[in-house]
Amino acid sequence: MSWIQENKIPAAILGVTGxxxxxxxxxxxxxxxxxxxxxxxxxxxxxxxxxxxxxxLSPTPExxxxxxxxxxxxxxxxxxLSLVLYKLQPEDxxxxxxxxxxxxxxxxxxxxxxxxxxxxxxFNLAFDQYTNALPKSDQVAAQLSTYLDSVNExxxxxxxxxxxxxxxxxxxxxxxxxxxxxxxxxNSADKSGITITERRVVRVRIxxxxxxxxxxxxxxxxxxxxxxxxxxxxxxxxxxxxxxxxRVATAGAKTPAPAPAPAPEAAKPTSPGIQPAPEDSRVxxxxxxxxxxxxxxxxxxxxxxxxxxxxx
Numbered sequence: 351m352s353w354i355q356e357n358k359i360p361a362a363i364l365g366v367t368g369x370x371x372x373x374x375x376x377x378x379x380x381x382x383x384x385x386x387x388x389x390x391x392x393x394x395x396x397x398x399x400x401x402x403x404x405x406x407l408s409p410t411p412e413x414x415x416x417x418x419x420x421x422x423x424x425x426x427x428x429x430x431l432s433l434v435l436y437k438l439q440p441e442d443x444x445x446x447x448x449x450x451x452x453x454x455x456x457x458x459x460x461x462x463x464x465x466x467x468x469x470x471x472x473f474n475l476a477f478d479q480y481t482n483a484l485p486k487s488d489q490v491a492a493q494l495s496t497y498l499d500s501v502n503e504x505x506x507x508x509x510x511x512x513x514x515x516x517x518x519x520x521x522x523x524x525x526x527x528x529x530x531x532x533x534x535x536x537n538s539a540d541k542s543g544i545t546i547t548e549r550r551v552v553r554v555r556i557x558x559x560x561x562x563x564x565x566x567x568x569x570x571x572x573x574x575x576x577x578x579x580x581x582x583x584x585x586x587x588x589x590x591x592x593x594x595x596x597r598v599a600t601a602g603a604k605t606p607a608p609a610p611a612p613a614p615e616a617a618k619p620t621s622p623g624i625q626p627a628p629e630d631s632r633v634x635x636x637x638x639x640x641x642x643x644x645x646x647x648x649x650x651x652x653x654x655x656x657x658x659x660x661x662x
């Protein structure tokens with residue numbers, strides 16, 4: 351008699367188990383084959399898409415005409431927006447170089463009277479060279495006059511916001527003040543090659559509290575407070591008090607004797623949930639004087655029609 355006949359139940363279990371192993375192996379093989387085919391198909395499609403993305407349009411007349419139309423539409427839209435912004439900003443008014451120097455000296459005297467000790471001893475609104483020398487021409491003087499008005503507006507805003515002192519005021523030079531080779535270094539051109547803006551940078555270092563600094567930043571971004579287009583490109587803030595009060599001084603401080611309780615009729619109602627601070631509490635953060643450095647972009651929009659004609 352064979353072992354299978356003698357052990358029918360174990361033999362049946364082994365048979366079922368063997369069949370299951372074979373079936374599972376067949377399923378795993380089929381799944382692996384399907385996964386390989388799917389991965390290969392995915393790689394093929396992905397490679398095709400990358401080839402389409404990196405490919406260039408054929409230089410047919412239809413494609414060239416479509417591209418030219420897109421460029422023209424973009425240039426027209428940029429020109430319209432630039433013209434609107436150009437008209438919204440204060441315009442450059444004609445002024446002679448001698449009148450500009452007189453205007454500069456009057457602005458300096460006015461701002462020194464308003465700022466007093468909050469300004470440095472030598473403060474010329476960052477136009478120091480023109481207190482003793484004239485601009486190159488009347489055309490340059492007209493540009494400098496608008497630039498002077500915008501810088502003066504920033505300084506007045508600093509003083510009005512309540513800063514404690516203005517320790518530094520610098521400005522970038524206009525392209526017209528530089529050599530001919532450097533004239534386009536600070537201009538911004540769009541994709542069509544038209545120069546639409548001129549970036550003028552004003553650098554300021556001040557001492558102030560947190561409230562005036564917040565007021566200043568808010569006013570610089572407000573069209574009703576600042577008539578010129580300004581962008582605070584860089585702001586660096588540092589606390590003058592680098593460390594809090596020493597713990598030893600706080601621990602060694604004597605607690606003052608509690609004041610006598612007021613009469614019932616003099617007691618003031620307190621809001622629920624608000625507890626008075628302990629009498630020996632000290633303010634650690636929020637009352638320090640700040641040293642702030644700002645780089646402010648004055649964006650000058652150029653006449654798009656003049657800029658377009660100058661590129662031809």
